[in-house]
Amino acid sequence: MRASVDRLHRRRRVVNAFNLVASCACALFGLFWLVWILWTTLRHGIAALKPGLFTQMTPPPGSDGGLANALFGSLAMSLVAIAIGAPVGVAAGTWLAEFARRRALGEAVRFVNDILLSAPSIVLGLFVYTLFVRPRGHFSGWAGAIALALIVVPVVVRTTDEMLQLVPATMREAALSLGVPQWKVTLQVLYRSALPGIATGILLALARISGETAPLLFTSLNNQYWSHDMDAPLASMPVVIFQYAMSPYESWQSLAWAGAFVVTTFVLVLGIAARAVLLRNKVSHD
Amino acid sequence: MPLSTRMTMEPPGAAAHRRSARDALADRMFRCTVGAAAAIVLAALAGAALSMLWGGRDAFATFGPGFLSSTEWDAVHHRFGAFVPIYGTLVTALIAMAIAVPVSFGIALFLTEVAPQRLRAPVATAIELLAGIPSIIYGMWGLFVFVPIMGEHVAPWLDAHLGHWPLLGPLFSGPPLGIGMLTAGIVLAVMVIPFISSVMREVFLTVPARLKESAYALGSTTWEVVWNVVLPTTRSAVIGGIFLGLGRALGETMAVTFVLGNSHQLTASLLMPGNSIAATIANEFAEADSDLYRSSLVALGFLLFVVTFVVLAIAKLMLRRLSRREGSA
Numbered sequence: 001m002r003a004s005v006d007r008l009h010r011r012r013r014v015v016n017a018f019n020l021v022a023s024c025a026c027a028l029f030g031l032f033w034l035v036w037i038l039w040t041t042l043r044h045g046i047a048a049l050k051p052g053l054f055t056q057m058t059p060p061p062g063s064d065g066g067l068a069n070a071l072f073g074s075l076a077m078s079l080v081a082i083a084i085g086a087p088v089g090v091a092a093g094t095w096l097a098e099f100a101r102r103r104a105l106g107e108a109v110r111f112v113n114d115i116l117l118s119a120p121s122i123v124l125g126l127f128v129y130t131l132f133v134r135p136r137g138h139f140s141g142w143a144g145a146i147a148l149a150l151i152v153v154p155v156v157v158r159t160t161d162e163m164l165q166l167v168p169a170t171m172r173e174a175a176l177s178l179g180v181p182q183w184k185v186t187l188q189v190l191y192r193s194a195l196p197g198i199a200t201g202i203l204l205a206l207a208r209i210s211g212e213t214a215p216l217l218f219t220s221l222n223n224q225y226w227s228h229d230m231d232a233p234l235a236s237m238p239v240v241i242f243q244y245a246m247s248p249y250e251s252w253q254s255l256a257w258a259g260a261f262v263v264t265t266f267v268l269v270l271g272i273a274a275r276a277v278l279l280r281n282k283v284s285h286d
Numbered sequence: 287m288p289l290s291t292r293m294t295m296e297p298p299g300a301a302a303h304r305r306s307a308r309d310a311l312a313d314r315m316f317r318c319t320v321g322a323a324a325a326i327v328l329a330a331l332a333g334a335a336l337s338m339l340w341g342g343r344d345a346f347a348t349f350g351p352g353f354l355s356s357t358e359w360d361a362v363h364h365r366f367g368a369f370v371p372i373y374g375t376l377v378t379a380l381i382a383m384a385i386a387v388p389v390s391f392g393i394a395l396f397l398t399e400v401a402p403q404r405l406r407a408p409v410a411t412a413i414e415l416l417a418g419i420p421s422i423i424y425g426m427w428g429l430f431v432f433v434p435i436m437g438e439h440v441a442p443w444l445d446a447h448l449g450h451w452p453l454l455g456p457l458f459s460g461p462p463l464g465i466g467m468l469t470a471g472i473v474l475a476v477m478v479i480p481f482i483s484s485v486m487r488e489v490f491l492t493v494p495a496r497l498k499e500s501a502y503a504l505g506s507t508t509w510e511v512v513w514n515v516v517l518p519t520t521r522s523a524v525i526g527g528i529f530l531g532l533g534r535a536l537g538e539t540m541a542v543t544f545v546l547g548n549s550h551q552l553t554a555s556l557l558m559p560g561n562s563i564a565a566t567i568a569n570e571f572a573e574a575d576s577d578l579y580r581s582s583l584v585a586l587g588f589l590l591f592v593v594t595f596v597v598l599a600i601a602k603l604m605l606r607r608l609s610r611r612e613g614s615a
Contacts, residue, residue, distance in 0.1 A: 263420060
């Protein structure tokens with residue numbers, strides 16, 4: 001009897017120790033790959049960095065050049081996407097949090113938004129292609145920006161909705177009881193309180209679209225030359241990285257690494273900034 | 287009548303009344319504006335689905351149900367079948383999940399129960415940050431760093447040791463190319479690990495401390511608490527998180543396009559190049575030269591959309607079940 005209890009006890013402890021060690025191993029295993037990927041990007045990227053990267057155009061194979069036009073294209077499309085997507089997202093999030101909290105329609109929109117949030121981005125590219133590129137007959141920066149805006153919207157909707165729901169009901173009631181109309185309460189009281197959260201959402205959306213490749217492949221396409229015409233094909237960092245990395249030319253591959261490094265750094269800095277904004281403003285609503 | 291006398295002749299409270307009428311109108315307009323924005327969200331999803339169904343109608347009409355089962359992909363003779371990309375999408379996603387689910391569970395367990403308190407938050411934040419790295423970086427790393435390793439070391443070893451086994455053999459035999467479905471599956475796994483583990487971690491954190499403490503008080507080991515208390519409490523949300531990762535893996539484009547090889551040959555071997563729906567579209571859409579070709583690619587996109595919609599819907603319903611129970615508790 002005593003011996004069997006001991007055996008059971010020992011077995012349970014061995015199983016416990018084994019599984020906990022396995023969990024540590026899993027954590028190390030997971031982190032190992034991620035550190036490896038970051039390290040590769042860092043090593044190749046820094047080796048390929050040069051001052052001309054930000055001033056010269058994308059070169060033909062074999063000659064020297066930079067990524068200036070791609071950087072500009074990405075910047076322009078991302079800004080337009082945010083300019084379109086953020087207001088729509090904030091408005092839709094406001095509707096969810098303020099007007100549709102416990103309504104079936106609100107739940108349906110929330111559900112659809114969550115699906116849109118993780119939908120394959122290449123599908124959104126196809127959607128914008130059939131909607132804008134095909135009828136107008138040519139690829140354009142506008143189409144790329146719209147495809148990116150479709151990715152911005154669900155991110156901003158989600159955070160706005162969550163952040164407005166966190167604003168205490170007493171704040172709404174206090175403002176409303178003073179006779180302030182609801183739109184003013186929302187714009188001047190609730191938004192002010194939820195601003196850090198909403199700003200975080202917009203920053204995260206920007207981080208998400210600055211590396212998106214798939215929706216740009218057949219909306220904005222690519223452009224080898226400097227162009228600031230949003231109505232024409234436009235170069236972008238991810239698409240240029242894709243094209244150059246898949247090429248057999250060494251000079252192109254090294255440019256692709258430099259671009260990958262720039263994009264990764266930008267995304268990581270944005271991610272950290274977004275978290276910092278949220279942490280610093282973690283105000284108590286008392 | 288002069289203006290001033292008209293003002294004085296108004297009944298008291300009229301100005302206030304006018305103002306409240308104006309406010310009511312403004313409120314209604316505000317409500318309509320934000321409601322319209324919400325309608326855009328609904329319209330975006332419905333529009334994406336319908337536009338792809340419409341764009342793919344040529345392919346569906348020409349090939350009928352055979353589109354799903356045909357392995358032919360011949361741009362010259364305009365014969366297209368979706369079986370190879372569908373097969374590749376499913377196989378790579380399954381490989382990814384087979385690796386990513388246990389590892390993510392381990393990471394979540396580590397971050398909620400095992401790691402020293404001071405380490406938990408920074409490591410969790412780091413993993414969340416890594417989840418935001420663009421997939422094209424994973425693809426580049428796969429192509430330049432991982433593919434040579436697979437080609438020189440892993441694939442020959444698999445071919446030599448597992449290639450002759452009766453059942454598994456055909457899966458692991460083939461030339462040491464490096465690119466292929468196994469490589470794509472592993473790169474995908476690395477990509478979805480941060481997603482799944484952060485969802486699992488958050489879900490594990492929702493388990494009330496008193497439940498765990500009761501189990502500890504009865505003499506349970508940490509593992510027994512996790513396996514018999516934490517997991518059963520959060521089961522539906524954990525499955526939701528896994529499906530969320532599966533949705534990502536199915537629809538991922540760039541990470542697999544780099545390492546899959548873009549081949550429309552159907553092979554049993556995981557070491558041979560294959561194709562996935564997203565990779566096919568990414569590689570061929572801009573160069574598609576006929577309407578039927580383009581329509582077939584859009585039809586592929588529609589299939590991908592339907593599959594990911596179902597997977598993500600399951601994920602959402604599963605995750606929602608936990609939050610609802612939390613709300614009622």
